[in-house]
Amino acid sequence: MLFRQLMKCLKQTSFSLSDYNTKRNFFRAVQLQANIPGTFVGSLKSIVGDANVSTADAVRDQHGHDESHHEVHKPDVVVFAESLEHVCKVAKLCNDNKVPLIPFGSGTGLEGGVNALQGGVSLNMSKMNQVVKVNAEDFDCTVQPGVMRIALNAYLRDTGLWFPIDPGADASICGMCATSASGTNAVRYGTMKENVLNLQVVLPDGRVIETAGKGKRSRKTSAGYNLTNLFVGSEGTLGIITEATIKLYGIPEKTIAAVCHFDSVQEAVDTVVQIMQSGISMAKLEFLDDKAIEAFNKYSKFNMKVAHSLFLEFHGPALGLEDQFNTVKELITSNNGSGLQIATDEDERKRLWKARHEMIWACTALLPGSKPYSTDVCVPISTLPKVIVQTKKWIEEANIIGPIVGHVGDGNFHVFFPMMRGDKETYEKVQDLHFKMGFLAMEMNGTCTGEHGIGMGKRKLLEKELGPTGIEVMKEVKKCFDPNGIMNPGKVFF
Ligand SMILES: Cc1cc2c(cc1C)N(C[C@H](O)[C@H](O)[C@H](O)COP(=O)(O)OP(=O)(O)OC[C@H]1O[C@@H](n3cnc4c(N)ncnc43)[C@H](O)[C@@H]1O)c1[nH]c(=O)[nH]c(=O)c1N2
Numbered sequence: 423m424l425f426r427q428l429m430k431c432l433k434q435t436s437f438s439l440s441d442y443n444t445k446r447n448f449f450r451a452v453q454l455q456a457n458i459p460g461t462f463v464g465s466l467k468s469i470v471g472d473a474n475v476s477t478a479d480a481v482r483d484q485h486g487h488d489e490s491h492h493e494v495h496k497p498d499v500v501v502f503a504e505s506l507e508h509v510c511k512v513a514k515l516c517n518d519n520k521v522p523l524i525p526f527g528s529g530t531g532l533e534g535g536v537n538a539l540q541g542g543v544s545l546n547m548s549k550m551n552q553v554v555k556v557n558a559e560d561f562d563c564t565v566q567p568g569v570m571r572i573a574l575n576a577y578l579r580d581t582g583l584w585f586p587i588d589p590g591a592d593a594s595i596c597g598m599c600a601t602s603a604s605g606t607n608a609v610r611y612g613t614m615k616e617n618v619l620n621l622q623v624v625l626p627d628g629r630v631i632e633t634a635g636k637g638k639r640s641r642k643t644s645a646g647y648n649l650t651n652l653f654v655g656s657e658g659t660l661g662i663i664t665e666a667t668i669k670l671y672g673i674p675e676k677t678i679a680a681v682c683h684f685d686s687v688q689e690a691v692d693t694v695v696q697i698m699q700s701g702i703s704m705a706k707l708e709f710l711d712d713k714a715i716e717a718f719n720k721y722s723k724f725n726m727k728v729a730h731s732l733f734l735e736f737h738g739p740a741l742g743l744e745d746q747f748n749t750v751k752e753l754i755t756s757n758n759g760s761g762l763q764i765a766t767d768e769d770e771r772k773r774l775w776k777a778r779h780e781m782i783w784a785c786t787a788l789l790p791g792s793k794p795y796s797t798d799v800c801v802p803i804s805t806l807p808k809v810i811v812q813t814k815k816w817i818e819e820a821n822i823i824g825p826i827v828g829h830v831g832d833g834n835f836h837v838f839f840p841m842m843r844g845d846k847e848t849y850e851k852v853q854d855l856h857f858k859m860g861f862l863a864m865e866m867n868g869t870c871t872g873e874h875g876i877g878m879g880k881r882k883l884l885e886k887e888l889g890p891t892g893i894e895v896m897k898e899v900k901k902c903f904d905p906n907g908i909m910n911p912g913k914v915f916f
């Protein structure tokens with residue numbers, strides 16, 4: 423009976439929200455904590471030392487969730503790796519005993535990537551935190567998995583270089599590789615996919631590979647399959663990233679930030695589309711709707727006009743930057759934009775962007791005591807006005823709080839839904855909206871996630887996005903790297 427129910431769930435091609443929830447609960451019911459052999463924890467201790475193994479409830483709890491709304495799933499044990507050798511031996515031990523292994527970067531993910539759905543070992547990489555090498559003359563560097571984005575930029579400051587990919591959160595660079603993170607600067611510098619030159623990866627059986635070949639860091643390669651980008655965005659399901667070689671950039675000579683406002687979403691987003699179509703190389707091009715500006719003002723103590731707004735930033739040599747700015751200014755005016763204000767002063771700019779990066783918390787604060795549920799879709803830029811206008815209509819119809827904030831220069835945007843724990847009615851409305859947005863994005867030839875990944879929250883949407891054959895091929899790829907299915911089980915696919 424159970425088997426038949428399972429097969430029915432799996433075969434269904436179309437689905438509704440209630441099917442999805444039934445399916446989720448069904449899977450949850452059959453998933454037990456990993457059956458860890460009695461001697462297993464002792465073996466872990468003999469590899470990494472007693473002090474680097476914890477079964478304490480608080481530590482397991484901390485490793486059983488990220489910053490998302492997804493419910494906590496604790497690992498059975500947390501291991502802190504201090505070296506490549508530790509990682510290889512722990513992976514092999516887990517593989518030999520068929521125990522789930524979940525890499526843990528800094529736990530800032532937004533789709534439940536680190537949650538231990540089937541228990542097992544959470545492998546915390548934070549103690550491997552050395553910058554291995556900076557090749558300033560080649561604009562690249564190699565880092566261990568525990569190196570954090572802000573620390574790396576502080577380390578690089580004297581070289582005049584920086585790593586611009588900025589998801590707002592202070593995440594680990596290898597965690598950012600694993601989720602293919604991006605954020606506000608992607609419109610100019612790309613995402614992690616465009617910025618990783620090589621990765622050192624430990625496979626579940628303990629073998630080590632460098633995805634572009636040992637020590638390789640050329641800007642271009644057409645040598646064989648692109649294993650590097652197979653691991654970028656793999657969300658800990660194929661192997662453990664133990665080093666990343668990434669591109670660096672010169673700190674821009676001049677930076678101008680600006681803000682302007684619009685009466686309608688359509689005019690604001692039309693302006694974005696026209697700026698992008700004019701070929702101007704924006705560094706940041708962000709949209710905040712009126713509701714988001716309300717939250718922004720309240721949380722970060724600004725006094726901005728409450729209207730649909732664009733936050734813009736230009737990077738470049740002083741020569742020519744003002745011309746670019748003036749062209750953008752004309753486009754803003756021609757779309758009835760108003761209140762254009764510029765910030766060239768560094769402190770002012772930092773305050774503006776800090777407040778932008780805190781929008782998830784600003785929106786959460788609209789409902790005291792709530793937790794954030796965030797969504798993330800990305801569409802071809804010309805379809806963006808239609809998708810945002812429709813999303814806003816759905817939010818209004820559902821009568822829920824849902825400010826819209828986005829990296830619209832990339833066609834990517836989020837809705838932040840503050841949610842009270844246990845508020846089933848709102849949760850169902852939000853789940854429904856998250857599906858509708860995902861489907862609409864796909865209909866417009868976009869994706870259900872531009873930057874937060876699939877994790878545990880978007881597995882069903884991925885099935886729709888790739889279709890059965892696409893999913894089947896992805897599963898075959900996983901099998902090739904991880905035949906025992908120990909790497910972060912239950913993520914990306916069911
Ligand atoms: C306030 C705020 C704001 C934002 C974001 C988060 C928060 C809290 N994010 C999400 C952010 O990008 C994401 O949190 C990081 O890329 C994940 O890095 P962690 O080190 O925290 O990985 P974390 O520990 O959360 O792990 C994430 C996934 O990667 C895997 N993983 C981690 N380290 C690994 C390793 N060494 N090897 C293999 N797998 C590994 C994990 O198993 C998991 O599946 C985001 N993102 C974005 O793209 N744009 C944005 O604008 C934002 N904004």
Ligand SMILES: CC(C)C(=O)C(=O)O
Binds near residue numbers: 778781782
């Ligand atoms: C969902 C959030 C945190 C985000 O990605 C952003 O603020 O851009």
Ligand SMILES: [Mn+2]
Binds near residue numbers: 605606829836873
């Ligand atoms: Mn974002």
